[in-house]
Amino acid sequence: MAPRIYKSPLPDKPIVQRSIFTHQFSNFSKYPSEFPAYIDAQTGVTLNRGHIKDFALSFGYSLRNEKLAKRGDTVMMYSPNSICWPVVVFGAVAAGLRCTFANPASTADELAYQYKDSQAFLICTTRANLNTVQQMLTSKAVGVASKEDAERRIILLPDDFDWVLGTKKTDGEKPISKFTRLEDLLNLGRLKQEEQFQGVDAEQETVFLCYSSGTTGKPKGVETTHQNLTTVLDIVVSGFPPLSPTDDRMLAILPFYHIYGLVKLLLFPFLCGVSTIVLPNFDPVKFCESIQRYKITVTLIVPPVLVVMARHECVHQYDMSSLRIMFSGAAPLGGDLVRAVRSRLRPTNLPPLHIVQGYGLTETSPTTHLLPLLPAREWGDMTEESKYGSIGFLLPNLEARLVADDKDGHAKTDDEVVDAPEGERGEIWIRGRSVMKGYLNNSAANANAFYPHLSIPPSNPIPGSRWFKTGDIGVVDKDGFFWVVDRKKELIKYKGFQVPPAELESILLTHPKVADVGVIGVESTRESTELPRAYIVPADPSIQTLELVREVQEWVKTKVAKHKFLRGGASGKILRRHLKEQALKELAG
Numbered sequence: 001m002a003p004r005i006y007k008s009p010l011p012d013k014p015i016v017q018r019s020i021f022t023h024q025f026s027n028f029s030k031y032p033s034e035f036p037a038y039i040d041a042q043t044g045v046t047l048n049r050g051h052i053k054d055f056a057l058s059f060g061y062s063l064r065n066e067k068l069a070k071r072g073d074t075v076m077m078y079s080p081n082s083i084c085w086p087v088v089v090f091g092a093v094a095a096g097l098r099c100t101f102a103n104p105a106s107t108a109d110e111l112a113y114q115y116k117d118s119q120a121f122l123i124c125t126t127r128a129n130l131n132t133v134q135q136m137l138t139s140k141a142v143g144v145a146s147k148e149d150a151e152r153r154i155i156l157l158p159d160d161f162d163w164v165l166g167t168k169k170t171d172g173e174k175p176i177s178k179f180t181r182l183e184d185l186l187n188l189g190r191l192k193q194e195e196q197f198q199g200v201d202a203e204q205e206t207v208f209l210c211y212s213s214g215t216t217g218k219p220k221g222v223e224t225t226h227q228n229l230t231t232v233l234d235i236v237v238s239g240f241p242p243l244s245p246t247d248d249r250m251l252a253i254l255p256f257y258h259i260y261g262l263v264k265l266l267l268f269p270f271l272c273g274v275s276t277i278v279l280p281n282f283d284p285v286k287f288c289e290s291i292q293r294y295k296i297t298v299t300l301i302v303p304p305v306l307v308v309m310a311r312h313e314c315v316h317q318y319d320m321s322s323l324r325i326m327f328s329g330a331a332p333l334g335g336d337l338v339r340a341v342r343s344r345l346r347p348t349n350l351p352p353l354h355i356v357q358g359y360g361l362t363e364t365s366p367t368t369h370l371l372p373l374l375p376a377r378e379w380g381d382m383t384e385e386s387k388y389g390s391i392g393f394l395l396p397n398l399e400a401r402l403v404a405d406d407k408d409g410h411a412k413t414d415d416e417v418v419d420a421p422e423g424e425r426g427e428i429w430i431r432g433r434s435v436m437k438g439y440l441n442n443s444a445a446n447a448n449a450f451y452p453h454l455s456i457p458p459s460n461p462i463p464g465s466r467w468f469k470t471g472d473i474g475v476v477d478k479d480g481f482f483w484v485v486d487r488k489k490e491l492i493k494y495k496g497f498q499v500p501p502a503e504l505e506s507i508l509l510t511h512p513k514v515a516d517v518g519v520i521g522v523e524s525t526r527e528s529t530e531l532p533r534a535y536i537v538p539a540d541p542s543i544q545t546l547e548l549v550r551e552v553q554e555w556v557k558t559k560v561a562k563h564k565f566l567r568g569g570a571s572g573k574i575l576r577r578h579l580k581e582q583a584l585k586e587l588a589g
């Protein structure tokens, strides 16, 4: 039977063959170079479009000409959000390098895993993260030869870009550093934009390596190519409500190291000529204060931010009237929460505040679906309210299927892949040019993640020709809108961050008092997130379980970044209740 393939209601965009750097700067002359590009929300220090181009090409020049890195090398960025990010990322890309991005809260062990796996050499980091970096580089796992060798790999990012711009108001001396500093690499020369991109194979060349566990196992390097990014940016532009450089400003609280923040907040606004106001993390007061101060119109968030907006008193202490759109993604968003935030933030005398969703994965670069602003577009008699909770329609250049059965991933022929009947649920499969090239050096994970195009030899896959299995269960309604209704894969999402159960389990198994363990996510409607919870079999059965739970919970905190802490109830009471529910379910089944 022919597969049931869903397409976008929007027309396809032409596929381009150019580097992501050329693409990012393709609209450069359309907007004045004095126009603010990235603004530090707390200090107001601003990099305009001209600065970004100038600094990126200068950093790229130094990387190449100071022999810090050669074409194809991987640079790691390990820093909270700051206005240094575009300089580092665009500069590294201009020099023909790959970038990998680490969670700024990563521990030395987590960092070592990614540093080695991505084969990174240079690491750009902040003064605050230096200790962890040095610990990582000199650890057994990485084992650099000497302290000097470790120091040679570090590029220190400025705490304060005022020094770099020469606009620092005090006459104090610049702090002395034994490390190469970003600012020292910004005045040695400048690449000519064109010369860097000869020989870029946009279809095949990997430029970003974000880390995702996919459907199972430990985090893996996701090979995102230039063409994945140029395609996703172009299709997002056509699905996103129109933005105006003069009227719109976007607030970046989502981390740039995660694909959602990276593409939608670091790359996308610059391409559209819109200013991005950068905060290092989410803090309710700073969030509201920044919306008032910079008259933010668009913000991209995760559902737990909306929970805060629905409850925190600070929303009434600041003027939030500039907000036009809040885009939520990375985890499910319920209609009740949308209603609660809308009525709280938006008195009826103001233009509407749209709270809509996007959907995607690290592996799809990321956006595949967006909910349009209704009824701003011509969508018959649909109202915005009727689509609360939907992830919207498929973006152009992509195809989707909802697969009811693929023999648990072992389907070998097209006949063995059964699509869900109309209106029924199935696993979302996606195909198109923005789907990743694959997981880095991991043929087993790639074999699980893709269903091949059977008429094309797997040794030479045409980009976008294979079906990527998302591990999410969805349905499509009569209007062609998609709804994510369940997750088939193991992944746990804590406030939009990935928590791979296999990673936590392998760490927990190294604890001497733990004989066996299983990690799951438990739903918290109050916080609108899942919470990671471990079930432990003690090595010594006579041990006090509650004490062990507490001990293990504290111990995990020394091993992993904050979002992976075990939060899903440590008390015996909660555990017992849950186990009882579990037992009842088993008996009923």
Ligand code: 4UW
Binding pocket: 212, 259, 260, 264, 300, 327, 328, 329, 330, 331, 332, 333, 357, 358, 359, 360, 361, 362, 363, 366, 367, 368, 369, 391, 470, 471, 472, 484, 487, 493, 496, 497, 498
């Ligand atoms: N509803 C339910 C959703 C949703 C969702 C994601 O960490 P990753 O790999 O990637 C992300 C990407 C988020 C994102 C992408 C594009 C976009 O426009 C946007 O929105 C505004 C957000 O989180 O995790 C991927 C997994 O996260 C879940 C889902 O399980 C998916 O496989 N997920 N978005 N709207 N679940």
